[in-house]
Amino acid sequence: MEFNTITESLEKINSNKISIVELNDIFINRVKKNKDLNAFIYFDEENISQQIKNIQISKKKFKLKGIPLAIKDLFCTKNMPTTAGSKILQDFQPTYESHVSQKLLDQGSIFLGKANCDEFAMGSATNTSYYGNTINPISPKGSQLVPGGSSGGSAAAVAANLCLGATGTDTGGSIRQPASFCGVVGIKPTYGLCSRWGIIAFASSLDQAGIFANNVTDTSILLREIAGYDNKDSTSANVEIPNYFENLNQDMSGKVVGVPEEYTLPDIPEDISKVWEQAIKSFERGGVKVKKISLPHTKYALPAYYIIAPAEASSNLARYDGVRYGFRSEEGTSLDEMYELTRSEGFGKEVKRRVLIGTYVLSAGYYEAYYIKAQKVRKLISNDFNEAFKECDFILTPTTPSPAFPIGDKEDDPIKMYLNDIFTVPASLAGIPGISIPFGKSQNGLPLGIQLLSKHFDEQSIFNAGLYLEKNNV
Numbered sequence: 497m498e499f500n501t502i503t504e505s506l507e508k509i510n511s512n513k514i515s516i517v518e519l520n521d522i523f524i525n526r527v528k529k530n531k532d533l534n535a536f537i538y539f540d541e542e543n544i545s546q547q548i549k550n551i552q553i554s555k556k557k558f559k560l561k562g563i564p565l566a567i568k569d570l571f572c573t574k575n576m577p578t579t580a581g582s583k584i585l586q587d588f589q590p591t592y593e594s595h596v597s598q599k600l601l602d603q604g605s606i607f608l609g610k611a612n613c614d615e616f617a618m619g620s621a622t623n624t625s626y627y628g629n630t631i632n633p634i635s636p637k638g639s640q641l642v643p644g645g646s647s648g649g650s651a652a653a654v655a656a657n658l659c660l661g662a663t664g665t666d667t668g669g670s671i672r673q674p675a676s677f678c679g680v681v682g683i684k685p686t687y688g689l690c691s692r693w694g695i696i697a698f699a700s701s702l703d704q705a706g707i708f709a710n711n712v713t714d715t716s717i718l719l720r721e722i723a724g725y726d727n728k729d730s731t732s733a734n735v736e737i738p739n740y741f742e743n744l745n746q747d748m749s750g751k752v753v754g755v756p757e758e759y760t761l762p763d764i765p766e767d768i769s770k771v772w773e774q775a776i777k778s779f780e781r782g783g784v785k786v787k788k789i790s791l792p793h794t795k796y797a798l799p800a801y802y803i804i805a806p807a808e809a810s811s812n813l814a815r816y817d818g819v820r821y822g823f824r825s826e827e828g829t830s831l832d833e834m835y836e837l838t839r840s841e842g843f844g845k846e847v848k849r850r851v852l853i854g855t856y857v858l859s860a861g862y863y864e865a866y867y868i869k870a871q872k873v874r875k876l877i878s879n880d881f882n883e884a885f886k887e888c889d890f891i892l893t894p895t896t897p898s899p900a901f902p903i904g905d906k907e908d909d910p911i912k913m914y915l916n917d918i919f920t921v922p923a924s925l926a927g928i929p930g931i932s933i934p935f936g937k938s939q940n941g942l943p944l945g946i947q948l949l950s951k952h953f954d955e956q957s958i959f960n961a962g963l964y965l966e967k968n969n970v
Contacts, residue, residue, distance in 0.1 A: 594694025
């Protein structure tokens with residue numbers, strides 16, 4: 497048996513056709529056979545056995561009983577190290593569980609381990625992790641492709657069937673872009689739908705927890721379990737969480753899909769345009785009205801994002817000073833020297849770059865010119881989406897401007913790397929939900945994703961539209 501879906505696995509467990517020990521043994525063996533992918537930073541069979549024992553002795557009815565998951569190494573986990581892919585948090589052991597991961601544990605899921613990620617979620621290729629690159633499992637023989645980032649370990653683990661789902665975080669595209677590169681489904685929900693409590697912060701006004709899975713149905717099941725209000729997070733939204741799975745409906749007749757003209761870039765590869773066109777035609781066949789829309793401030797999204805996100809990162813990362821926890825340099829002879837050396841030795845190149853940019857744009861004389869201006873642009877981008885949703889039910893765009901590229905490409909040019917997020921960043925700035933669905937292949941046979949966006953707290957619309965595309969991908 498393949499056991500690639502949560503629905504199939506739960507049915508087999510609940511009808512006693514397989515035990516949770518047997519199910520997890522399948523996935524443990526897969527992880528051990530695929531260690532060369534470097535999808536996991538932490539993996540410990542004893543820890544998995546203990547989790548299984550806890551479920552077996554419990555009399556509770558679990559919604560995710562025995563389902564093996566990968567947890568991005570940005571979520572604090574009480575019984576596993578949490579490093580954020582950084583040397584500065586090497587061997588850090590949290591004393592508490594993040595809100596999202598606790599909710600998954602409460603429903604009986606099994607954490608196989610901590611998934612690799614770009615250091616402090618800063619990257620688009622999972623190549624800035626202190627623990628090495630993750631390799632995309634769809635890489636053709638003799639090549640090594642990036643899985644995307646920053647949640648590349650989570651996406652790779654799902655794509656290689658090392659787990660049945662995974663958590664990720666998305667600040668500017670860190671779930672949707674790796675989902676596209678690895679050929680899996682990835683959703684970034686509305687900002688505030690899932691608690692950020694216990695997630696190591698990158699940019700607090702943008703970070704949002706989300707889900708990877710092999711199909712839309714499994715993604716909808718997992719998102720329902722991690723969503724919900726948390727009074728420990730001041731940005732958590734107190735809204736009713738629908739049962740996305742039970743409400744799934746792929747009937748698209750009468751719906752209106754918006755196609756933004758600003759996403760047609762002059763140098764977009766033909767493969768990407770073709771897949772976008774195919775998705776549009778697929779919707780038309782299902783009775784969807786296609787409407788050309790305009791999101792006029794899209795071109796300012798990337799510059800605004802790369803001011804706001806580093807500014808917030810420079811503030812959030814100030815806590816890593818070698819005093820209270822994590823790595824501390826032994827070389828310094830004074831307190832100031834110890835701070836400097838700890839941070840210069842503990843942080844990687846990309847993190848230092850973004851902290852420096854962030855410190856600069858927040859400095860006296862530049863705060864108004866850069867940070868405040870970027871926040872005003874952010875509001876205009878959000879307004880664009882609000883206006884667009886008056887005319888359409890959801891928006892369709894490509895997820896990424898290219899398929900997965902070889903490890904090592906674009907590393908010498910940070911701007912080229914940042915451009916990977918060109919289609920995902922606007923939705924992050926607006927705080928609206930977005931999902932990437934595998935839809936078509938490049939000329940080289942690599943997966944390509946299509947992105948669906950909807951208005952705040954309307955995840956159901958993009959689940960339904962995503963399910964339609966999944967079932968009508970011809």
